[in-house]
Amino acid sequence: MSFTFPWRGSPNVKGRILAYLEQADLCLARFRDAFTRYLAEGPGDAFDGLRAESHRAESAADDLRREIEQTLYERELLPESRGDLLSLLESVDHIPGAAQGVLNILFLERPALPGFLVSHLSQLVELNLEAYTAINEAVRALMEDPARTRALRNRVDELESRSDRLQQLAIRELYTSELELARKLQMKDVIRTIGAISDRCEHTADLLNIIAIKRRI
C-alpha cells in the first residue's frame, strides 16, 4: 500500500519535456550544419559526421519522449492534459523526423544539387527552421506563458505559407530547366521533404490551438 502526497506538481514531466526540446533543437541545429555543408561541399565525411550527430540527437530525443510517455501513463496529470501532451509530443517528434528524412536522401542518394536551386534550397531550409524555432518556443510558452503561444502559432502559419510559395517557385524553376527527368524527380523529392518540416510545424500549431481552446471555458 503506497500513499502519494496528492498536491505534488509535475516537475518531472515539465523538466523532461524541456530536455526533449533541447535535444530536438540540437538535432535541427546539426541538420542545418549538415545541409549547409552539403550545399557548399557536396557529399563527404564532414556531412556524414554532422548527419550522424543530428541522428544521435534525434535518438536521444526519442528516448526522452518514451520516458515522458511512460511517466504520463504511470501517474501524472489529468487524463485530458495527459492526452494533449502525448499528442503534442508525437506531433513535435515528427519535425526532427522530417529533418532526418532530408539528410537521409542526401546521405543515401548523394544527389548533385543544381546551382540554380542552391539559393532556393538554402532559403527553404532557413524558413523551415524558423518555423521549427517558433514551434519550439510555442510549446515552451504553453508550459509557461499561454498568451505567447497564440502569437507564435500565427507566426508558424505565416512561415508555412511562405515555405509553400517558395517550394512552388523552386519546383517550377526545376521543371523549366534542362535537367533529366530523373534528376528533376529527385530534386522535387528533396524540396518536398524540406517543406515537410514546416508542414509538421503547422500541424503542431493546430494542435496547440486546440489545446488552448479546450482550456477556455
Added chain:
Amino acid sequence: MWRLFSAFFLGWSLGANDASNVFGTAVSSRMVRFWTAALLCAGFAVLGAVLQGEEGLATYAELSSYGVSVAFVVAMTSALTVTLMTLFKLPVSTSQAVVGAMIAAGLFADGVQWGSLGKVVACWVGTPLGALVAAMVLYRLLGALLNRLDLDLFAYDAFLRRGLILAGCWGAYALGANNVANVTGPFVASGLISPIMGVWLGGLAIAAGVLTYSYPVMMTVGKGIVSLNAFSALVVVTAEAVTVHVYAAVGVPVSTSQAVVGAVLGIGLLRDARTINTRTLGNVALGWLFTPAIAFAFTWAWLWIERAV
C-alpha cells in the same frame, strides 16, 4: 447489540457505493492512487459523521420511534433494497431506502410523524435541484476565474487536480455528516445506542466500506463522470459537496447520487441541453420512485411475516 451488525452492514455498503461519488473521478482516471483517495475519503467521512452527524440522527428520531428489533429490520431491508437497485444498475439512494423502510415500520406500529416526513421528501426533490443550481453557478464563476487567470498547461492541470482532491475531501465530509443517520439513525431512535456512539459507529462503518470495497464501484461510476471534462467533474463534485453539506446542516439525510445526477444535469443544461440522455434520466427518476417503495414493501412484508409467525 448483535443487531447492530445490520447497521454496520448498511454503513459498509453505503461507504463502498458512495465513495465513488466523491473520488470516483480522481481514482478511475489515475489522478490519485486508490489508497490515497480511500484514506482521505474514509478519514473525512468519519470526521463529518462525528462533527456534524447528530443533526440527521435527530431527524430520524422525529420521523419514527420503535424498538431495537424493528430497527434491525429497517437496516436489513434497506440494505436489501440498495442491493436490488444496484443489480438493476440504477443510482442508489440509501437515504430513500432507509426512510421508506422506516415509514413502513412506523405505519406498522402506527407511529409515523408525517410533518417530519414532509420535510424529508421535500429535501429529496431539493437535492438534485439544489445541486443543479449550484453546478450552474459554480460552472460560470469558476469558468470566469480560470479564463481570467489564463493559466499555463501545468498550472491549469494542478488547479483542477488539487480542486478535485479538495472537493472530494469536502464531499466525503458531507457524506459522513449527512449519511451517518441512515446507518445508525434507527438504532439511535430506538434507544439502543447513544447519538455519540451512533455517529462513531456509523462513521467507522462507512469508512470500512470505503477502505475495503469502494475500488470497483469507483472504477465503474467514476468513468461515467470522466466522460465530462476535468473542469466539469470538479464542478460536479463541488456542487454535490455544497448541496449535501447544506442538508447535513439542516439535518436531512439525502443521497449523494441524486446530488451528482442533479449537478451533471445542470452542466448539461449549460453546455447543450440536447446532450442530456433523457432515457437515462427517466431510469434515474424511476429508481428514485422505486427505492423507497421497495424498501417500504420489504419492511412491511418482513414485519407482517414476523407477526404472523
